[in-house]
Amino acid sequence: ETGVTQTPRHLVMGMTNKKSLKCEQHLGHNAMYWYKQSAKKPLELMFVYSLEERVENNSVPSRFSPECPNSSHLFLHLHTLQPEDSALYLCASSLLVGEKLFFGSGTQLSVL
């Protein structure tokens, strides 16, 4: 148990669906992150939030829309995804940006 909880654990969606991934951290951290891990590829940083403000957006397509309503919760809203977006989506948090990361177990997403 890392203190970072992601739901759902698995998600299958069609290309026209809209879904959301949820992340919650119980560590009192101020920074939260979304990472994407495609099969046999390194982790890719997607978004970074510090104190609910987005501080980094690594050229992620607009079909991925993050939301950070408070320092404990992070969402990733998904719409009109492509099959190549199928991947493991990982949420992480740290006390401050740049400090050691605590990861959730991830959401395994399949886009059909």
Added chain:
Amino acid sequence: DAKTTQPTSMDCAEGRAANLPCNHSTISGNEYVYWYRQIHSQGPQYIIHGLKNNETNEMASLIITEDRKSSTLILPHATLRDTAVYYCIVRAYFGNEKLTFGTGTRLTIIP
């Protein structure tokens, strides 16, 4: 550009020490060496980090060479649960520099 170089895979016998090397020849003075591992189908787990002195915690030891151009992560008594991909990362301790994960070393513990 990759900041670290690690072997693609390694095997280690259960109960023996697992020594995972990492080369980081371009490391700068304010950059730390971090190690994470990722067990199959889980998120990465922080193991240890250091600047220039050797470090030890309940999970592992980190040995950094005097010139800081390479380091070794040591798991003193490997168990089957240590089978994972191990990532060596260098980055400044503070700042918005993103933590870049490479492909890591796939460590397999053999019974």
